[in-house]
Amino acid sequence: MMQPDAAARIFVNPRPQTFETPTQTGLSDFHRKLPLYAPTPLVSAPYVAAVLGVRQVWVKDESSRLGLPAYKILGAAWATYKELETRFGPFQPWETLSELRGQLPPVTLVAATDGNHGRAVARMAHWLELGAQILVPSDMAAARQNAIRSEGADVEVVDGSYDQAVSAAAKLADDTHLVISDTAWEGYQRVPAWVIAGYGTIFGEIDQQLAALGAGQPSAVAAQMGVGSLAAAVIQHYRAAESTHVLGVEPTQADCVLRSLEAGQLTEVAGPHRSIMAGLNCGNTSPLAWPLLQGGLSASVAVPDARAEDAMRLLAASGVVSGESGAAGLAGFLELLSGRHPAAAAALSLTQDSSLLIISTEGATDPETYRRIVG
Structure with missing residues (x-):
């Protein structure tokens, strides 16, 4: 109700x-x-x-x-690129995404979302031929969930709110799973700062x-x-x-x-x-x-x-x-x-x-x- x-x-x-x-x-x-x-x-x-x-x-x-x-793709794309560069760079100069893709390891991008940020992270993963795992709250409209899936991402519906999805996404971080979040928490501020900058x-x-x-x-x-x-x-x-x-x-x-x-x-x-x-x-x-x-x-x-x-x-x-x-x-x-x-x-x-x-x-x-x- x-x-x-x-x-x-x-x-x-x-x-x-x-x-x-x-x-x-x-x-x-x-x-x-x-x-x-x-x-x-x-x-x-x-x-x-x-x-x-x-x-x-x-x-x-x-x-x-x-x-x-x-608009979310502007922050998600810049933050993804900067985090990849920090973790796996420096990259050789590139002009096209195909030139950048050849310098990347096989990692998965992870994000929690109310809709637009998650789809943007999934689109960046698609462009870079990386995996994408997007966590969404249980009340997200089906149209928004389907839009994220259309980017080739795995969508996980969390039994709870957006904030609970953020907590669940944070726990997935490891050497092959990069969390690209637009909100910060203790010990995690570098990526959200790049989102803002983007x-x-x-x-x-x-x-x-x-x-x-x-x-x-x-x-x-x-x-x-x-x-x-x-x-x-x-x-x-x-x-x-x-x-x-x-x-x-x-x-x-x-x-x-x-x-x-x-x-x-x-x-x-x-x-x-x-x-x-x-x-x-x-x-x-x-x-x-x-x-x-x-x-x-x-x-x-x-x-x-x-x-x-x-x-x-x-x-x-x-x-x-x-x-x-x-x-x-x-x-x-x-x-x-x-x-x-x-x-x-x-x-x-x-x-x-x-x-x-x-x-x-x-x-x-x-x-x-x-x-x-x-x-």
């Missing part, structure tokens, strides 16, 4: 910090060598801007990235696209928060200056970041986590992302599923196909600018002249649910 949503909740950081943007040597060149690389569209959404009461809304549409319906390609593209349009940097960016890796990448890029605020967004049924911010320390949200925003159904924040989230978020909002559904329909009206988790960033702005949180909106300096950036992180990864909500 589906749990009813709690009311939306907001936490405001009165003094958000700035952070230095780290340099990742070779990141852009690496992604350009992958099959089907092309910058994803940056869409102007004037109808969404009118609904929100701001001057401009930009949507970075990640519904098709390197042949997959989500997402930097998104923001480099956005900078170039805005510059080509003669547009300035956004006033505020909304970032989906599951374990917090994407939000950490957003903060590293946009909180290099004080002029751009970052709004973190998560479901009311899995609001581990917001509760951690309120408590001033990492706080678990016990499952089951049954939001339709399946990619954000996480009970624990990554300890690697936590310092960035605690310091760099201007505000954090937990939104009910109804907000995500409204956001999906608004994005569809603007020509962007966005799944339940993909639309969560807009859901956060819809809540923040609903008129019920004037102090929080003021804390982000949002006015009628503001420009907002939304990262639509996935397409219709569960087509049946998408049709039910959007029609």
Whole structure:
């Protein structure tokens, strides 16, 4: 039985910090060598801007990235490559994946996932002709499980939540099984750090696209928060200056970041986590992302599923196909600018002249649910 949503909740950081943007040597060149690389569209959404009461809304549409319906491949591919290089390199210079494949031992990539990250790891394993073992929670939609299997991966359904799948995946690590996780735990931070770094390609593209349009940097960016890796990448890029605020967004049924911010320390949200925003159904924040989230978020909002559904329909009206988790960033702005949180909106300096950036992180990864909500 589906749990009813709690009311939306907001936490405001009165003094958000700035952070230095780290340099990742070779990141852009690496992604350009992958099959089907092309910058994803940056869409102007004037109808969404009118609904929100701001001057401009930009949507970075990640519904098709390197042949997959989500952005996750950027982090998963970079982290996989860097971990392989660390364990088995240095590699000879390569220009094609076939040249890289010839330098790799027969290992298996392991990941736990709510959907998109696991499929991305499986795709990287397919490209490199490696094994893939993907662990998923028991409530994952069949369409998402089948999509992972379509990449040639072995899918193991864990009797429990995403967090339990993470624990099970961690136990599989050995000399021939490389765990490629986007969340960290004690003694395991190198790979998740590379996942965060890999997402930097998104923001480099956005900078170039805005510059080509003669547009300035956004006033505020909304970032989906599951374990917090994407939000950490957003903060590293946009909180290099004080002029751009970052709004973190998560479901009311899995609001581990917001509760951690309120408590001033990492706080678990016990499952089951049954939001339709399946990619954000996480009970624990990554300890690697936590310092960035605690310091760099201007505000954090937990939104009910109804907000995500409204956001999906608004994005569809603007020509962007966005799944339940993909639309969560807009859901956060819809809540923040609903008129019920004037102090929080003021804390982000949002006015009628503001420009907002939304990262639509996935397409219709569960087509049946998408049709039910959007029609």
